[in-house]
Amino acid sequence: MSFLTDPVVAVLLSLALGYFIGQLRVGPVQLGGICGTLLIALALGQLGVRVSPDLKNTAFALFIFALGFTAGPQFFANIRGGWRYGIFSIIEIVTVLLLLAAAVLTFGFDAGTAAGLFAGSATESAVIGTAAEAISKLDLPNSDMVQMQANIATAYSLTYLFGLIAIVIFTTQIAPLILAADLRKEAQALARALGSTDDDEEEEEGLPLVVGRAFDVGPAAGQTVGEFEQSRNWAVAIERVQRGSELLETTPAFALQRGDIVFVRGRRNAVIAVTDQLGDEVPVPQGTGFALATRDVVLVRRSVFGHQVRDLRQMAAPNVQRGIFISRIRRMGQNIPALSGTVLQQGDVVTLYGPEKAVARAAQQLGNALPPGDKTDFIFLGLGVVVGLLIGHLSVKIGAMELTLGSGGGALISGLFFGWLHMRNPSHGSLPNAAAEFAKDFGLAIFIAAIGLGAGPDAIKLITQYGLILPGLGLLVSFVPALVSLLVGSKLMKIETPILLGIIAGQHCSTPTISALVSQAGNSIPVIGYTVTYAISNVLLPLMGSIVVAMARALAP
Structure with missing residues (x-):
């Protein structure tokens, strides 16, 4: 057993076994590697493993900076023009806080349990870090502080799975039933309205979207x-x-x-x-082929924001746009339909396809071409995290209350800014998508493992105290904001069902939910709504950790 109490072994074993059980699936619901890691860490924590706080803090800073970096371009685009959908992120936060306040008053939850309930039911793991940091700044005996931080992890582990089940089942089953909607038919109809054809469906099945043929004149x-x-x-x-x-x-x-x-x-x-x-189609003449190229371009040209893809041809001179085609559009790392009616936003990454020289000309007109290669700029990364930690140390006193973002909030703000800078000039500060995803996943997993190992000995107490109350609240706190958003979006704002359901998945920051929706819809139309609320919620929800702690302390008997 002494081997298992080695901190390095315990952390890595938590990741390995956690991601293994995280692959288990029941219908559309999958536990996920992060929750799996926490469960294994809580179990190994019973052996008395202790992990250095420095490792935990470093991992969380890396995760939260990468989170802000990838969200930056879309976040700034959406706070300017996307609040029609972004209001649903506010609905999520306000509704969850109201439900949380009622739970604290009813059951007497401490700040740690309340924060864990918030993180689990909203399926936003980053809240664990910001809440734990807020608790560490409270004027409390060390034993009480450790207990509260342990309660965050335990409450999260008890509510996350039920919060995930609630949002997946609500968006894929209950919401279409309430609206009497056929999600697949409506998604296909909306795709056709945006310019989709049967050929676009063939392209999804492996046939090329852009083709060349020869004809008699x-x-x-x-x-x-x-x-x-x-x-x-x-x-x-x-x-x-x-x-x-x-x-x-x-x-x-x-x-x-x-x-x-x-x-x-x-x-x-x-x-x-x-x-x-x-005239008649003829065999393609020999030697007709020539060099074709693809290039990813980040949209930064203001004149194209808010315009449909089809508008680009009217906006560009014939010698710039002829022979150029957009084969893919990525937003927040998610592929959205590259259709003629798709509306473009700042920070979208469009893939241009065509003759090499023409692609280079068009890339200069639209924005900044992503440089080839996949090397991470560690100067930019290290400087960005340090700037975030410095921001986190700043504080403002209002009466007896001291307000501070903390290292988590500071790193998030820094990540947003550095991500925006990189979008403006992609030749500097490279953090490729694969590297950013690794930083987010690995940083969060290490942080969660450290939290779980430290909380292990105290977890049984909370489970014994509240039993099935926390799982039930996880279902309720996840379900109610989604229902409120559904009613607001369908009755008041008249948003199309596939996009509305994507919005609800995004306000919940739930990747498994959007995956289930895309599968059920048969195309990626729900992603259009998902990326807007995901970008905003991914920034606002982690900042709620300290607010939840303060609220729970104020309401505690």
Whole structure:
């Protein structure tokens, strides 16, 4: 047993076994690695393992900075123009705080138990860190402080799974039943309204979205390339023409002649549709191919924010946009539908596809191209975390009360700012998506393991004291805000059901819920609503840790 009490062994074993049991799935509900890690750590903590507070604090600072860094671009975009959906994050916070206040008054929860209930029912693990830090600043005997911090972890572990079950079942089963809605049919109808076609569904199944075909010029003879492409709303491009034995490059002023073989590239449905203006399809001439490129570009050009994808062709000069296609759009790390009716936001990462030179020109017009490679800028990362810790040490006194963000809140604010700076200039401060996800997952897992190992000996007391009360409250506190948002969104704001359900998943910061919704909807339409509230809730919910602690202390008998 002495081997298991080694802190390094205990932490890593908690991660390994925690993520193993976290893979267990019951229907659409999965425990998840973080909750699994906490459960294993609580069990190993019974052996008296103690982990250095320095490791715990370092891991949490890394996690919360990476969280802010990835959320920064979308957060700043949404606080300016996304509050129509962002109001649901406020509904989540206000409703949960009211329910929490009632629970504290009814059951006499201490600040740690209340914070754990908040974190678990809202499925926001970062609250554990901000609440634990707030408790450490209270003027309390050390034994009481340790007990409260242990209660955070225990209450979270007892309520997280039930909070997750409640939000998944509500959004995928109960909400569609309340609204008498067929989620799949409505998601498909909304996708078609945004410009989706059957070919987009084929592309999801593995067929290419952008294709190239060759045709006899037919009735188009006599037109210029520019006139032909404009007649198809620039949805296709004639990139090469075979005239006799010559293979010619084209410009908008290039005149088509009878007998030409034209090579047309564009979205599958658009290329198929040009057959009524061209002659018979012919084999693609040899040597027609040329270098094509893809490039990820972060949108920073203000003039495109709030516009649909289809508007870009009207906004750009023909020589800039011809032959360029958007094959993917990512927002907050999630793929959203790359359809002609999709509305673009600041910080969106669009993938451009087309001829290499044309892609480079278009990238300069839209924003900042992400540099190739996947190296992390550790200067930027280290400086960002240190700045966050410095911010966290600042405090303001109002009467007898001292207000401070703490290291968690400071690192979050710093991450938001540094993420915004990187969006403005991607050539500096690189923290690739894979590295950011690792920093978030590993940092949070190490922090949770340390919390669980420290709380282990005190966990049984809370479980014995409250029994099934905490799991029941986890269900209730998760369910009620979702129901309020559903009624507000459907009755007052008239938001389409697939997007509204994505909004509710986002206000809850629940990745398993959006995954279940996308699976049930049959497309990624719910993600459109999810990314807005996820960006805002991911910032606001962690900051509630200290507020919950203060509220519980004020209401305690």
